Amino acid sequence: MRAKLEVFATVLGFIGLIGTVVVTAIPMWRVSAFIGANIIVMEELWEGLWMNCYRQADIKMQCKVYDSLLILPPELQAARGLMCVSIVLVVISLSVTGCGTKKSSCCDDDMKSKNITIALGGSLYLLSCLTTLIPVSWVGHTVIRNFYNTQVMDSQKRELGEALFLGWATSGILLIAGIIFLFSYCKRSSKEEEPSTEMSLMAGKDGLKANSVYLERTPSSFYKQQEYV
Template structure:
């Protein structure tokens, strides 16, 4: 069915985005050193991430990375961005579990056939919650990415910041925007493919089938049951 295909495609996109979020979180190139000013001579390029910083020598290509010595000594903004990135990853794990349980092609809660409509409703509800959590994870992950980008641009154009301390947008920020969008689209597709099941016609096993049959019977009994014709005498009497 088309809805099952939407669910599968949504889960694949969301999982790909979630893996990208994990890679971006661990990447050290959120901020890179900026070469501004004719008098500025930088022998080593510096990369900074949420967890470590790296020094890159352009001539030799040698890279030396080091984790931050103390998390408590970091600025409050960096600590908050760490927490938000980890929260987005945890939401993605929970969303993946619920989405897999609620997919129509899985049998975790039963076969989900036409006979057991209660199982289908439960699976559809779980899948919709999983899609919503994937979307929430994307939004939460966008907060530290956009926050870092704003801080980098603000400091770059601030004349009070010394040129050696200025930074530029690192490749991880652009990748972060991409994987967040991918996760958001995946969550939307999961929700689109997890519409609540509707009952069939008469005898469909759901509430819609029962109410439809009762309404059809009350309306007139159908074309196959014509009303009996009155006797000839009563018919003539009706015309008098």
Template sequence: MRGKLETLAMVLGFVGLVGTVVATAMPMWRVSAFIGANIIVMETIWEGLWMTCAYQTDIRMQCRQYYSWLILPPEMQAARVLMCVSVILAFFAVLVAGCGVRSTNCCKDNERGKNIVLVVGACMFLLSCLCTMIPVAWTTHTIIWNFYNPEVIDAEKHEIGAAIYVGWATCGVLLAAGVILICRYCPRQQKEEGVYYAPTSAERQSMVHLERKSNGSFKTMQYV
């Protein structure tokens, strides 16, 4: 059962890695909203971290990369950097944590080192979750705030895109992977160090009685 939990954590970690890559590459972070005077539904504008795409009915989707990083809003600039960091952390977390699980032969002779490798991988999963959560939450807040802000014109309002939902799901998967590995580290560390239990008063008296009895029998054997 314990090995199955570690295997489950590794599967979740790999799914989280794929989720971060997909969310980073998807252009559907912000989608044009059709409200008020903006009733042109023949064309949908998608805005991502790397490009903007226009999808027209019965016409192939056309995408254009951003020519300058500075034209992006602040939340999108932060999202581009943090999502790239999240992908790197998730990738190395899968490699590091994979060396720390029981089913691998890496560090098999060094139990303490294997446990440390496991907890390092778990922390990297949690850091990757944090790096994904910050841009996703920031972008979600900005989209909702502008959507209900009466000072923002209808043409500049957006809706939450599919990449945001993928990002939220990825955060949950990475968090679950990190928590499971940390929970597995605690019993493994206790087993490695050993847990010392102080004897009770009754146990101490029993030990003293056995010691006296053994000493008395030893003296009797000497006389014989």
């Protein structure tokens, strides 16, 4: 059962890796808000970490890479770095936990080394969850705050893009994967401690037997005299 959980967590790790790459790449972090009585909208704006895209009616989408990093707001600048760190962490977590699973041939049969690697991989999954959750939540908070800010013009207001919802789902998947691997580590370590305690009890009994002195009864001289009588 534990081996199946580890395989399931590894699959979740692959899904989390795909999710972080997609969230980092797609330009739908912030989308234009349709505010006002005009129902017909001729233009839609998408803003991402690397480019912004314009989609007009009956015209193909046109995307343009940002000319400079400095023109981006602070939350998008931080999101760039954190999402790249998250991708690297998920790749490392997959490699480390792949070596620590029971079905892996790495580390031979050294369960202690496998336990250390699987605990390290689970911790990295939790760290990658944070590096994904923080930028997504930061951008989402900024979008909601500006949307309800009366001092911001309607043309500058944005709505939550699909990338934010996908980022929240991806961080949840990474969280579940990390918890499963740490749970597997706790179960393994507890099972390793049980035989060691039994061995220590057996060793203690053997020591008591070795230290005990066997006293042999020898017949006394008075008993020998009574035999003659």
